[in-house]
Each structure stands twice: as structure tokens, then as C-alpha cells.
Amino acid sequence: xxxxxxxxxxxxxxxxxxxxxxxxxxxxxxxxxxxxxxxxxxxxxxxxxxxxxxxxxxxxxxxxxxxxxxxxxxxxxxxxxxxxxxxxxxxxxxxxxxxxxxxxxxxxxxxxxxxx
Amino acid sequence: xxxxxxxxxxxxxxxxxxxxxxxxxxxxxxxxxxxxxxxxxxxxxxxxxxxxxxxxxxxxxxxxxxxxxxxxxxxxxxxxxxxxxxxxxxxxxxxxxxxxxxxxxxxxxxx
Numbered sequence: 001x002x003x004x005x006x007x008x009x010x011x012x013x014x015x016x017x018x019x020x021x022x023x024x025x026x027x028x029x030x031x032x033x034x035x036x037x038x039x040x041x042x043x044x045x046x047x048x049x050x051x052x053x054x055x056x057x058x059x060x061x062x063x064x065x066x067x068x069x070x071x072x073x074x075x076x077x078x079x080x081x082x083x084x085x086x087x088x089x090x091x092x093x094x095x096x097x098x099x100x101x102x103x104x105x106x107x108x109x110x111x112x113x114x115x116x
Numbered sequence: 117x118x119x120x121x122x123x124x125x126x127x128x129x130x131x132x133x134x135x136x137x138x139x140x141x142x143x144x145x146x147x148x149x150x151x152x153x154x155x156x157x158x159x160x161x162x163x164x165x166x167x168x169x170x171x172x173x174x175x176x177x178x179x180x181x182x183x184x185x186x187x188x189x190x191x192x193x194x195x196x197x198x199x200x201x202x203x204x205x206x207x208x209x210x211x212x213x214x215x216x217x218x219x220x221x222x223x224x225x226x227x
Binding site for chain 2: 040041042043044045048056091104105107108109110
């Protein structure tokens, strides 16, 4: 079974530029998550989708971050404009059904973003 | 106060040693608990779930104390391949699968 796919794996941009990340969850997984992991910290949830609807985006900095999952399959996360403090690894994860507490989250390899 | 707190380490131990990691969580309504392992520059992977009765998987033993809001992970007979960061993870109450990660404890096992 193929895992969660993410691209690009690495991205270097200058502050105030825009950047987009792509995630393709495990086939058939209904729930998709985007996390931000800053160096030395654990992953922090940015947004959670159930199919193509947003379940939780309480920690998404909505002035600069946006995400969509239009067809309930793959998803994009965008930052516009980027700040230095956005330098982090952006992880995508998915679970099979409704994202219930007993389901294991499967993570993709992440996209490493460096903002100069 | 962070919702999930761990000793950042690093823990430097020789092969064969026993090492214990501790974690505390602040939300008493948290429902489920996990240890994830994260290798350098890799994604987190589930190591084991943590149950109130305690559970064991080979050389790994996890314990949960709900009264003290405390979680532990014990690794016996450490191997070089155990070198990684161990993340304590709590599932926030409310039904949906919302994981709250600690900052992780780094383990380095040396020959």
C-alpha cells in the first residue's frame, strides 16, 4: 500500500514570497491533516479535513496560510506571504475514516521549508 | 504551560542499557495516549499506544497514570537502532482525532 505522498520535499524561498505544498493521502483515507513542525518542537496541527470539509483550522494563521481539499482526495497548503518564522517541516497525515480517536495517523515524509 | 511536556534530553546511553522517558499532560479530559518515534529528518511513526493497564511490546513498555496525568516509556536492552526522538502524544478529548505532540526526547545509543 502506497503511503502519504508530499511534494516538494524541499523548498527555499525569500520572505514575502509565496509557496505551496501538495499532499496525496493514502488511497481511500477520508481524513487529512496538515502539521507544522518547527526545529526542536513536536508537530503542531494546522488544519484537519474530513473529506473536503474543514473540521478544525483553529491554529491556522489565516492571514497568510490557506488550505484546500477540493475533491476530498489530495490537498494543497499555501503560505502567502512567507515570514522567517514559517521555516519548518510541513507534514501531511491521513486516517481511514472519520478521524476518530482510535485511528492511527499515517504521516508523509514532509516538506522542508526554509525562508530567507 | 505546554499541554504535553517532556524532558528534551538528549539521553546518551550505551548499548544494552535500560532507559526511561517521562511525559506529563495538562488536560485531564484527554482520551488516548501514544508514543511516536521520529528518526532524524523523517516523519513520526506510531511506536505504541498507551493503556491504563500498562502495555508491553518486546523491549518497550508503556505506562499511563491518569491520576497523575503522567505517561512513561521504558526501553530495555537498548540497541543502536533505537537512536531517535521519542514523542509523547495525547489525543485531545472531543471525539475527533486531534493529536497534541510533546517536543520529544532525543535518545542516542552508543556502542
